[in-house]
Amino acid sequence: xxxxxxxxxxxxxxxxxxxxxxxxxxxxxxxxxxxxxxxxxxxxxxxxxxxxxxxxxxxxxxxxxxxxxxxxxxxxxxxxxxxxxxxxxxxxxxxxxxxxxxxxxxxxxxxxxxxxxxxxxxxxxxxxxxxxxxxxxxxxxxxxxxxxxxxxxxxxxxxxxxxxxxxxxxxxxxxxxxxxxxxxxxxxxxxxxxxxxxxxxxxxxxxxxxxxxxxxxxxxxxxxxx
Numbered sequence: 001x002x003x004x005x006x007x008x009x010x011x012x013x014x015x016x017x018x019x020x021x022x023x024x025x026x027x028x029x030x031x032x033x034x035x036x037x038x039x040x041x042x043x044x045x046x047x048x049x050x051x052x053x054x055x056x057x058x059x060x061x062x063x064x065x066x067x068x069x070x071x072x073x074x075x076x077x078x079x080x081x082x083x084x085x086x087x088x089x090x091x092x093x094x095x096x097x098x099x100x101x102x103x104x105x106x107x108x109x110x111x112x113x114x115x116x117x118x119x120x121x122x123x124x125x126x127x128x129x130x131x132x133x134x135x136x137x138x139x140x141x142x143x144x145x146x147x148x149x150x151x152x153x154x155x156x157x158x159x160x161x162x163x164x165x166x167x168x169x170x171x172x173x174x175x176x177x178x179x180x181x182x183x184x185x186x187x188x189x190x191x192x193x194x195x196x197x198x199x200x201x202x203x204x205x206x207x208x209x210x211x212x213x214x215x216x217x218x219x220x221x222x223x224x225x226x
Contacts, residue, residue, distance in 0.1 A: 042225075064176055068203035071118045076132040076186055079121060081193045086160030087213045091192050095161065099217040100146050106197045109181055112136035112144060117178060119203040121210070133201045134184030139175045150175060150219065157224030158200060161215030168224035169202070169209065178203050181214070 040048035097104040118132040142150050156174040159166035173179065180201045183190050190196035195212025202209055218224075 064172070068119055068178055071120070071130050073116075073118050073132050075130045076118055077129045079129050079131050079185070079194065080127075082123060082125075082207070083212075084193070086162055086165030087192065087195065089162075091197055091213060092161065095197055095215075097198060097214060097217065100219075102145055104145065106183060108145075109136055109141065109198060110183055112140045115180060116184075117180065117201075117203075119178065119201070121201075121203070121207050123207040132186050133180055133182045134187065135180040135182030135198075135201065137177065138179040138181055138200075139177065141181055142175070153221075155220045155222070155224050157216075157218045157220050158211045158214050159216050160211070160213050163215075165211065166225055167200075167209050167211050168220075168226035169205075171219075173202065173204055176202070176204055 034044050034046050037045045039045070095106070097106075097109065113136065114134060115137055116132065116134045118130060120128050121131050122128045150171055152171050154171050156169040156171060157166065158169070181198055182201045183196070183198050185191070185194055190199060192213075195210075195214075198214050200209070200211040200214060
């Protein structure tokens with residue numbers, strides 16, 4: 001009886017190994033095929049198709065009235081410094097924000113109506129913190145300095161002053177009522193390591209999109225680099 005059980009176990013093990021090996025080979029072949037496809041904006045076209053499908057689904061669900069959760073200021077926590085690409089150097093004392101042919105000072109942005117928001121900063125690495133931010137709504141910034149209504153079909157490109165870090169946003173997300181250009185954190189001026197003098201805070205996106213030390217903002221008809 002034991003010999004039969006051992007034989008049956010051996011057959012099952014061989015079948016499992018063969019099935020696993022075939023699956024691994026099949027997966028490797030599919031991945032190699034994906035990698036060999038033409039690039040679409042720097043990404044293999046099958047992966048880009050998947051990203052576009054996800055984007056279409058997200059856009060169909062997205063509504064400005066759908067807000068990220070907010071919290072009482074007393075719930076705020078310290079925010080770790082995570083990522084220094086584009087902000088390795090001290091901020092330029094003559095920092096300016098370039099937008100729509102303008103060169104704006106921090107005082108120009110701070111002259112807009114101030115919004116204070118305590119929201120959850122979610123890192124793509126899996127951790128989160130509740131943080132209190134202070135700044136101007138991006139929608140108010142556009143209304144003041146763009147001179148006309150933003151095209152909802154365009155994209156927003158932002159980058160650090162040195163161009164080393166950059167993000168692209170769909171216009172609807174950028175114009176969401178909770179998207180801020182922040183110069184304060186926890187009631188104090190934004191520290192350089194957290195993106196001072198001015199950073200993006202967009203709680204409907206992961207932290208990787210919350211660009212630190214914005215140097216340039218542009219609108220684009222095509223998807224910007226990200």
